[in-house]
Amino acid sequence: MRQLGLPFYLALQYIRRGRKWTLLLTIVLMTVAFVNLIFVPSLFNGIIDGANKQIINTMTGDIYITPADGNDYINQKDQVLSQLNTVDAVQATSARTLVPARLKYKNIAGSWQVLAINPDDEKEVSNISQKIISGSYLDANDVDRIVIGRQIAGGNDVEENAFSFRDAKVGDKVTLVFDGTSKVFTIKGIFNSNFVESDKRAFITENSLKEIIPYATDKATTINIKIDQTANQNEVIEDIKQKNIDGQVYPWQESTGLMKSVSSSFLSINVLLSFTSVLIAAVTIVIIIYVTIINKRKDIGILRAIGIKPYIIVSSYVILSAVYAFMGVVVGTVLFLTIIMPYFQIHPFVLPICNAVLVLSWSDYVARAEAIIWISVFAGYIPAVIVTRTKMMAAILGR
Amino acid sequence: MRTTKNYIIRTEKISKIYRSGSMQTKALNNVSVNVESGEFLMITGRNGSGKSTLLHQLALLDYPDSGEVYIEGKKTTHLSEKKRMHFRLSKLGYIFQEYALIAEMTVLENVMLPAMMLESSKKAKKRAIEMLNKIGLHNKFDRLPSQLSGGEQQKVAIARALINRPKIIFADEPTANLDTIASKEVLSIFKFLNEKEGITIAMITHEPEELVYASRIIHLSDGRIA
Numbered sequence: 001m002r003q004l005g006l007p008f009y010l011a012l013q014y015i016r017r018g019r020k021w022t023l024l025l026t027i028v029l030m031t032v033a034f035v036n037l038i039f040v041p042s043l044f045n046g047i048i049d050g051a052n053k054q055i056i057n058t059m060t061g062d063i064y065i066t067p068a069d070g071n072d073y074i075n076q077k078d079q080v081l082s083q084l085n086t087v088d089a090v091q092a093t094s095a096r097t098l099v100p101a102r103l104k105y106k107n108i109a110g111s112w113q114v115l116a117i118n119p120d121d122e123k124e125v126s127n128i129s130q131k132i133i134s135g136s137y138l139d140a141n142d143v144d145r146i147v148i149g150r151q152i153a154g155g156n157d158v159e160e161n162a163f164s165f166r167d168a169k170v171g172d173k174v175t176l177v178f179d180g181t182s183k184v185f186t187i188k189g190i191f192n193s194n195f196v197e198s199d200k201r202a203f204i205t206e207n208s209l210k211e212i213i214p215y216a217t218d219k220a221t222t223i224n225i226k227i228d229q230t231a232n233q234n235e236v237i238e239d240i241k242q243k244n245i246d247g248q249v250y251p252w253q254e255s256t257g258l259m260k261s262v263s264s265s266f267l268s269i270n271v272l273l274s275f276t277s278v279l280i281a282a283v284t285i286v287i288i289i290y291v292t293i294i295n296k297r298k299d300i301g302i303l304r305a306i307g308i309k310p311y312i313i314v315s316s317y318v319i320l321s322a323v324y325a326f327m328g329v330v331v332g333t334v335l336f337l338t339i340i341m342p343y344f345q346i347h348p349f350v351l352p353i354c355n356a357v358l359v360l361s362w363s364d365y366v367a368r369a370e371a372i373i374w375i376s377v378f379a380g381y382i383p384a385v386i387v388t389r390t391k392m393m394a395a396i397l398g399r
Numbered sequence: 400m401r402t403t404k405n406y407i408i409r410t411e412k413i414s415k416i417y418r419s420g421s422m423q424t425k426a427l428n429n430v431s432v433n434v435e436s437g438e439f440l441m442i443t444g445r446n447g448s449g450k451s452t453l454l455h456q457l458a459l460l461d462y463p464d465s466g467e468v469y470i471e472g473k474k475t476t477h478l479s480e481k482k483r484m485h486f487r488l489s490k491l492g493y494i495f496q497e498y499a500l501i502a503e504m505t506v507l508e509n510v511m512l513p514a515m516m517l518e519s520s521k522k523a524k525k526r527a528i529e530m531l532n533k534i535g536l537h538n539k540f541d542r543l544p545s546q547l548s549g550g551e552q553q554k555v556a557i558a559r560a561l562i563n564r565p566k567i568i569f570a571d572e573p574t575a576n577l578d579t580i581a582s583k584e585v586l587s588i589f590k591f592l593n594e595k596e597g598i599t600i601a602m603i604t605h606e607p608e609e610l611v612y613a614s615r616i617i618h619l620s621d622g623r624i625a
Contacts, residue, residue, distance in 0.1 A: 003515075003516060005520070006515055006516070009515070009520070013501075013503045013504050013508060014503055016503070017502075017503035017504065017543065018503050298499075299501055299502070302495075302499045302500075302501065303501070303512075304484070305460055305487065305493055305499070306487070306488070306493070306512065306513045306559065307484055307485070307487045307488025307489075307513050307516055307563075308513070308516060309481075309484060309516070310480075312516075391461065392460050392461065393455055393460055393461050396495070396499065
């Protein structure tokens with residue numbers, strides 16, 4: 001029993017009195033290996049998380065309601081909104097009415113989604129109002145004013161410029177063509193949510209809608225709902241369903257569409273890259289520890305010669321390796337949380353679906369920290385066993 | 400006439416061959432040596448005569464290709480490494496020509512290390528301090544080997560070899576890297592251990608003037624006792 005502490009004692013002496021630069025370099029390499037392991041999944045998590053937030057914040061809210069089967073509209077929407085607002089976890093609601101119209105600008109016309117909204121309600125559910133890059137957002141009293149997405153306005157730096165108005169500006173006139181008639185609107189604002197799908201839409205006020213399609217008054221094609229972030233989404237959906245609302249209730253996940261397959265592809269790529277990263281980390285760590293232990297071959301021979309049992313020697317190097325790995329994990333975590341993540345928070349990866357920041361999933365973190373430590377333990381064990389099995393005098397004399 | 404019981408070490412026709420590719424070198428050729436308890440045996444011979452190889456076999460640091468090594472009458476050649484290690488730990492002490500201290504450990508830690516295999520670190524430390532005081536290194540406990548002279552390092556190696564109260568000390572040219580004064584100090588320690596504490600010593604030397612310390616001398620030539 002008294003020998004149980006000896007491996008820790010030996011490992012401690014190696015760390016305390018070993019070459020500081022070697023220790024530092026080993027920890028740096030372990031840190032790099034660990035940061036590399038958590039960076040890739042964090043990036044993919046960030047992209048998926050960012051895309052999901054874009055869907056929630058610009059397209060659907062946390063929960064959305066569509067017309068009941070066979071209906072084009074949710075009728076008596078004001079009453080429905082009132083009912084929804086009585087549900088505890090519901091923080092805000094916004095009705096949207098799809099305008100069956102085409103948009104025309106100069107000699108360019110296209111079928112983009114035009115939605116009629118109550119700007120005050122919409123501000124509470126969606127963040128489009130915060131994404132205005134030119135002009136301003138709608139006011140409830142606005143009539144004949146329209147806010148369009150960047151992908152409609154166009155411009156040389158816009159992804160889908162060829163299918164846009166090619167650089168329409170605030171103050172320019174656009175025509176809404178519907179049912180054989182038309183109405184001219186002035187562009188009040190242009191928004192850029194960094195989500196191409198969202199930026200291919202235009203918004204007008206409910207007041208404008210009343211003028212052009214009177215029969216759509218008090219009707220909605222969707223109602224978006226924002227809920228308390230601590231609430232259980234499924235429970236809130238059940239609560240809403242209890243209200244017998246004229247429509248179908250869905251979680252935002254039901255509207256991910258293209259993003260569902262994109263997220264699924266990212267997950268597959270993530271698994272593949274994670275496997276590669278683990279492999280690279282494993283090879284790196286095995287080389288580091290192997291070189292460290294081979295350099296200690298003489299010491300290991302001496303320890304054996306003076307009667308230290310091989311399992312104690314092997315255990316000391318396993319502990320040493322685990323300590324290296326643990327230090328790499330700790331330094332890597334500090335580096336990741338205090339420098340790398342904040343850096344990308346300020347300078348996110350700009351993608352057509354979102355501005356991606358790094359999102360560290362704790363399950364990924366724990367799995368990868370464990371992977372690094374187990375790989376290191378393995379990397380320490382194998383060479384230490386090999387060296388303790390070589391001929392003692394050969395180890396001491398360096399033959 | 401002596402019986403085998405009186406020999407603390409006895410070898411029976413041990414041979415050792417080193418192989419390197421197709422080359423074979425017979426380092427020991429049917430060597431039989433008997434060492435009595437309390438002897439101060441010196442082994443001499445030219446370089447390559449097999450002195451160190453013989454000492455490695457006697458100290459159970461290596462296995463002969465044939466023959467048998469007895470320690471206190473017990474056969475050791477076919478013992479498990481675990482048992483041979485226990486012999487090394489509790490009955491044998493080995494001193495290398497180049498000290499073989501652990502660079503990352505202080506003088507005190509180097510000396511107490513073998514004792515920690517047999518007793519608590521507290522007791523090991525206490526005995527290591529006693530040992531170092533006895534050997535004249537009372538003010539160097541916290542020094543690293545690299546901060547000591549060659550003579551001091553060899554004294555640390557001696558203290559480490561003695562810490563578990565061995566019955567036999569093996570020393571492979573312990574004075575080869577030391578100056579005259581340090582060499583005399585080391586030999587005086589050996590003489591003291593041998594005469595006052597009854598420890599059997601088997602030592603290799605190249606120096607004729609050191610032979611005066613021996614109670615018996617054996618000369619090796621081409622792997623045989625001349």
